[in-house]
Amino acid sequence: MYSYDDEPICACSTPAGISGIAVIRVSGNGCGKLADKCSVILRSSGDYSRLSEIPGYTCAFGYVKDPSNGEKVDEVIFTRFEAPHSYTGEEMVEISSHGSGAVKQEILKCLGMSGIRMAYPGEFSRRAFINGKMSLASAEAVMDVINSETERQLEAAGSLMSGKLAEEIRSIEQNLYDQAAMLETFTEFDTEDDEAEEAARLETVKDNLSDCHDRLTALCKGYGKGRILSERLRVALLGLPNSGKSTLLNTLTGFDRAIVTEVAGTTRDTIEVQVNINGIPVTLIDTAGIRETDDIIETIGIGKAFEAGRGADMVFYMIPPDMTADEAYSGVQAICEDCDSVTAVFSKSDAGENPDREEIEKKLGTLGISKFISISAEEDLNIDQLEDTIIDYYQELGGGASEGLLITNSRHYSKFAKATKKLSLALDALDNNLGTEVCASALRACLDEIGEVTGKTVSATLADTIFSRFCIGK
Amino acid sequence: MTILEALELDTSFEAGTFDVAVVGAGHAGCEAAHAAAKLGLNTILFTLSLDSLANLPCNPSIGGTSKGQLVREIDALGGIMGIMADRCAVQMRMLNRSKGPAVYSPRAQEDRQMYSMEMRYYLENLPNLTLKQAHITELLTDEDGNVAGVMTEGKAVYRARAVVICSGTYMEARIIRGEVITESGPDGLPRSVGLSSSLNSLGVPLLRFKTGTPVRVNSNSVDFSQMTRQDGEDDIPPFSYRNEMEGKLPAPVEEQIPCWSIWTTEETRKVISDNMDRSPLYSGEIKGVGPRYCPSIEDKFMRFKDKTRHQIFVEPMGRHTNEMYLQGFSTSLPEEIQEKMVKSLPGLANAKIQRAAYAIEYDLVDPLSIKASLESKVVPGLFTAGQINGSSGYEEAAAQGIVAGINAAMKLLGKEAVIIDRSQGYIGVLIDDLVTKGTNEPYRMMTSRAEYRLFLRQDNADERLTPIGHEIGLISDDVFEKFEKKVEAIAQETERLKKTYVAPTEELGALLDTCNQTLPKSGESLADLIKRPGVTYDLLAPVDKDRKPLARNIKFACETNIKYEGYLSLEKEKIEKFKNLEKIRIPEDIDYSLIKGLRIEATQKLTKMKPENVGRASRISGVSPADCEVLLVYLEQRRRQNNG
Ligand SMILES: Cc1cc2nc3c(=O)[nH]c(=O)nc-3n(C[C@H](O)[C@H](O)[C@H](O)COP(=O)(O)OP(=O)(O)OC[C@H]3O[C@@H](n4cnc5c(N)ncnc54)[C@H](O)[C@@H]3O)c2cc1C
Numbered sequence A: 001m002y003s004y005d006d007e008p009i010c011a012c013s014t015p016a017g018i019s020g021i022a023v024i025r026v027s028g029n030g031c032g033k034l035a036d037k038c039s040v041i042l043r044s045s046g047d048y049s050r051l052s053e054i055p056g057y058t059c060a061f062g063y064v065k066d067p068s069n070g071e072k073v074d075e076v077i078f079t080r081f082e083a084p085h086s087y088t089g090e091e092m093v094e095i096s097s098h099g100s101g102a103v104k105q106e107i108l109k110c111l112g113m114s115g116i117r118m119a120y121p122g123e124f125s126r127r128a129f130i131n132g133k134m135s136l137a138s139a140e141a142v143m144d145v146i147n148s149e150t151e152r153q154l155e156a157a158g159s160l161m162s163g164k165l166a167e168e169i170r171s172i173e174q175n176l177y178d179q180a181a182m183l184e185t186f187t188e189f190d191t192e193d194d195e196a197e198e199a200a201r202l203e204t205v206k207d208n209l210s211d212c213h214d215r216l217t218a219l220c221k222g223y224g225k226g227r228i229l230s231e232r233l234r235v236a237l238l239g240l241p242n243s244g245k246s247t248l249l250n251t252l253t254g255f256d257r258a259i260v261t262e263v264a265g266t267t268r269d270t271i272e273v274q275v276n277i278n279g280i281p282v283t284l285i286d287t288a289g290i291r292e293t294d295d296i297i298e299t300i301g302i303g304k305a306f307e308a309g310r311g312a313d314m315v316f317y318m319i320p321p322d323m324t325a326d327e328a329y330s331g332v333q334a335i336c337e338d339c340d341s342v343t344a345v346f347s348k349s350d351a352g353e354n355p356d357r358e359e360i361e362k363k364l365g366t367l368g369i370s371k372f373i374s375i376s377a378e379e380d381l382n383i384d385q386l387e388d389t390i391i392d393y394y395q396e397l398g399g400g401a402s403e404g405l406l407i408t409n410s411r412h413y414s415k416f417a418k419a420t421k422k423l424s425l426a427l428d429a430l431d432n433n434l435g436t437e438v439c440a441s442a443l444r445a446c447l448d449e450i451g452e453v454t455g456k457t458v459s460a461t462l463a464d465t466i467f468s469r470f471c472i473g474k
Numbered sequence B: 001m002t003i004l005e006a007l008e009l010d011t012s013f014e015a016g017t018f019d020v021a022v023v024g025a026g027h028a029g030c031e032a033a034h035a036a037a038k039l040g041l042n043t044i045l046f047t048l049s050l051d052s053l054a055n056l057p058c059n060p061s062i063g064g065t066s067k068g069q070l071v072r073e074i075d076a077l078g079g080i081m082g083i084m085a086d087r088c089a090v091q092m093r094m095l096n097r098s099k100g101p102a103v104y105s106p107r108a109q110e111d112r113q114m115y116s117m118e119m120r121y122y123l124e125n126l127p128n129l130t131l132k133q134a135h136i137t138e139l140l141t142d143e144d145g146n147v148a149g150v151m152t153e154g155k156a157v158y159r160a161r162a163v164v165i166c167s168g169t170y171m172e173a174r175i176i177r178g179e180v181i182t183e184s185g186p187d188g189l190p191r192s193v194g195l196s197s198s199l200n201s202l203g204v205p206l207l208r209f210k211t212g213t214p215v216r217v218n219s220n221s222v223d224f225s226q227m228t229r230q231d232g233e234d235d236i237p238p239f240s241y242r243n244e245m246e247g248k249l250p251a252p253v254e255e256q257i258p259c260w261s262i263w264t265t266e267e268t269r270k271v272i273s274d275n276m277d278r279s280p281l282y283s284g285e286i287k288g289v290g291p292r293y294c295p296s297i298e299d300k301f302m303r304f305k306d307k308t309r310h311q312i313f314v315e316p317m318g319r320h321t322n323e324m325y326l327q328g329f330s331t332s333l334p335e336e337i338q339e340k341m342v343k344s345l346p347g348l349a350n351a352k353i354q355r356a357a358y359a360i361e362y363d364l365v366d367p368l369s370i371k372a373s374l375e376s377k378v379v380p381g382l383f384t385a386g387q388i389n390g391s392s393g394y395e396e397a398a399a400q401g402i403v404a405g406i407n408a409a410m411k412l413l414g415k416e417a418v419i420i421d422r423s424q425g426y427i428g429v430l431i432d433d434l435v436t437k438g439t440n441e442p443y444r445m446m447t448s449r450a451e452y453r454l455f456l457r458q459d460n461a462d463e464r465l466t467p468i469g470h471e472i473g474l475i476s477d478d479v480f481e482k483f484e485k486k487v488e489a490i491a492q493e494t495e496r497l498k499k500t501y502v503a504p505t506e507e508l509g510a511l512l513d514t515c516n517q518t519l520p521k522s523g524e525s526l527a528d529l530i531k532r533p534g535v536t537y538d539l540l541a542p543v544d545k546d547r548k549p550l551a552r553n554i555k556f557a558c559e560t561n562i563k564y565e566g567y568l569s570l571e572k573e574k575i576e577k578f579k580n581l582e583k584i585r586i587p588e589d590i591d592y593s594l595i596k597g598l599r600i601e602a603t604q605k606l607t608k609m610k611p612e613n614v615g616r617a618s619r620i621s622g623v624s625p626a627d628c629e630v631l632l633v634y635l636e637q638r639r640r641q642n643n644g
């Protein structure tokens, strides 16, 4: 369905293909605030930490990050424009990045996850024109832009959604339409069958909807997985000096890669080791213990440790037996904002359990940490459990799905993510007996999202499905 | 034919001058004439037979899923169907009680003859309205092609500045029972001859559809002991908000007449399949397109082979007749076969058929040639409403009738047309579907056609439409004041429910326990409690000490608004986006061929359909999002040029 609004939009404004530099434009009032979620400012004219704070018409150096895991996507230059003095007449941000197609897609995805939708073809120019930023004479040029961009998008869509993926999406969509039609016949017509039969049919609808929900979820996760499959899963070991990081690294790799001593501050630089865990390619990163220090080398090492945490898919945070709850809390707090999968590892359990364990679990729980594993690297206790968390994480990301099912397009990703959300609302409505029409309403919203990828419009398709599949009417 | 040409015909004469002439006194025509007259226009209403004014030629029932919502909307705008349906009901029910509140739908079994008589008597007494039994054969125009009046078969010429045609299933109608074909209107009434060719000669495109109706039997010959009884209800709101405001309820159940339900038997299936070769449908005799949602019984058996039986309802036709209607048993097989089919049904082995089933074919106007105001795009001043626009059903007809009546009046009063959009009512969905998508079968309303169904409920039609009815003058100040009080009461109570916190007492725990809910740890607002599955407004009465007694409809509205908040807001989001495009008007004199950026297909479709706004343009098949963008740019360009 075509919609017309003034929501923030984004699009790449340099031509498709690989060029030296790509410019991604974001427009719409409030777009700076939304883009804060996926941007990090490293250097700017003032001391600004957020994109939305940098003054209009100035640049800042920083990077785009994936808002779901804080991962750095690409280093970029941000430029901010204020309304009404911008190309479109709205608040705008321009992001200049490296030119590769993959990077552009990734940046657009991150913007999408921050609540900025993809522009329709020519929408920037149209906004500019409607907001009086372009002369009357340019109207026809704007129409040309709209048309040429549409053609390009149509061409691209054909190749983007190919083979297996297209099949899977259409099969999910068809199933959802069938369920929608079934719900409609429930809703629309006096029951013809007995109640038991009706309940059974409703149960089937529910099963089908949850199945579709699982498949959609898997597709969305596959979007993240595309990268991991090619780049390996990154697991960083973080913690205070002497907490047992290097020993764990050695145990996990199976040989003495890192130096282990009882001297706090032994590891100075990050060490990366490639291992295979249950066939999963993993990069383990040992880091310098984090503490206040005047030592220049150590300080640099600690900076690198934080960076490793930010760039990692998973962090193992080491909590030795003598660590207090407060220390654990502030230690984890410093890293968990940048990584969405932190496991608290109680180390050296052979030397005694941490007496504050319960308190620590409670405190870390408030930071959203839910995985706690007690190990001994020296005695090889529970190391398999630690490996299991890596395997689980990988599988959750969609590591089980087959290769052809990877979503690579950020627009598709954002549509399917929204569709998944709406589908779970639909399921809630059934679970809570809110009425089949309420479920149907959310299901339609879900189909609307999918339809933006497949091009089907709900109302027309639904009526046909109802009529062709069910005997209805008086 | 122009009015001057008409007046030159032999024996033609000037018969009167009116503001609005309504041709057809079915449900569409009656609402149209009522609205126009109420709005102060001198109106004349023509019918082929005053004895069957507002006839219910098919099912003697009004309302039902989505149709009940339509009746409430018509009433909220100031129409009469709801009041008449309340007055003549012999049974009332609220359908879909086991489903969600968006599809609760009132439905009544009506006394068919009383309905017709009550409506006629009411209209006879309406100021500004003249009733006339006459056969209209010509639509007359002035020299410029604008509507100027109508002419009867007897060459009486009536001048009118606007004409609303609501000819139902009468234009060039043919009745088909197996091999027997009769040129006739429904129920043995005369058909309309000539009017459709008059329309056609003015350039109005026509289509031909068909529909059908089942047999009626005498209740004395029916064995009800073999049927399942279905009683009415009395503790439900009436159709009309004006009746509801006065606390009127349906008649007590004992005074209502029951309906009955049965299932077809194996014998029914056999009789039908043995005689399929005699169906005019399968022999190709019927050319009109029939409705898919209301298939004949033979159609159901042929198309859905896995279903071995179908449900039939046996419904009363009124208080002073034994006639019973067999809902779900419409057929166009020959009468001889109909006898056998009916006798195969439980309780109907000795049934005496009083009227045979038949199919009817008729001419209609292609709805793609009309505007959302229901004015023709071809002949200015001509409005059409009801079955003639491709719909089917009394409620669908009445809904268009009131809109056509209002807009004929608005045009003559020099005011802007009233257009109800898809987010405001089923009326809007109905008309928008017809005029932007067209139809290739009689169009029946269904709730699934509405994308904002959770908002379009039978309980809030007044909130959606009564302000419009009041603004144009169909709703009196007095009624409007009562309506405003109701709205305010809902707002206040909703607010109170959100602000009132209940402590987690044992009493609350016991109440929540009845719906398998656990007691909250700390105080929780009444609104949050109502959001929990199974918890209702009434359930919480014991722990809600400050509660004042409120009317049922107010409690219901509060409960619904709170319980479904999350889902409603999903739809609200969509409505807002929808309205953005609906607001952007397209000037009537636009020349799409001048817009260079439009694709050829879009240019053709838009030129043909002349959508009133960009929203409607975007719903036309063949108009892409890019075309809409181009159109927006063009409209802005034009606006700027005109401004300076
Ligand atoms: C056989 C049959 C089966 C049906 N089955 C169904 C069904 O299954 N489901 C359903 O929802 N609906 C059904 N209907 C439809 C329902 O009856 C109509 O949709 C509804 O009555 C249409 O209302 P209307 O106002 O458009 O026209 P009608 O109620 O048909 O009224 C038409 C009026 O126009 C008058 N008229 C026509 N031509 C002229 C003229 N030239 N001059 C003067 N007056 C004229 C007639 O006298 C009449 O008063 C059926 C109708 C019939 C006849």
Ligand SMILES: Nc1nc2c(ncn2[C@@H]2O[C@H](COP(=O)(O)OP(=O)(O)OP(=O)(O)O)[C@@H](O)[C@H]2O)c(=O)[nH]1
Pocket: A239, A240, A241, A242, A243, A244, A245, A246, A247, A248, A259, A260, A261, A262, A263, A264, A265, A266, A267, A268, A287, A288, A289, A290, A347, A348, A349, A350, A351, A375, A376, A377, A378, A379
């Ligand atoms: N008992 C016991 N001692 C351990 C275990 N793991 C590590 N240690 C001891 O703890 C001390 C520090 O171990 P490391 O692995 O070097 O600690 P680290 O965290 O890498 O320390 P830095 O590199 O200084 O930050 C060494 O003396 C280890 O032998 C364990 O599981 N059990």
Ligand SMILES: [Mg+2]
Pocket: A245, A246, A247, A258, A259, A260, A266, A267, A287
């Ligand atoms: Mg170390």
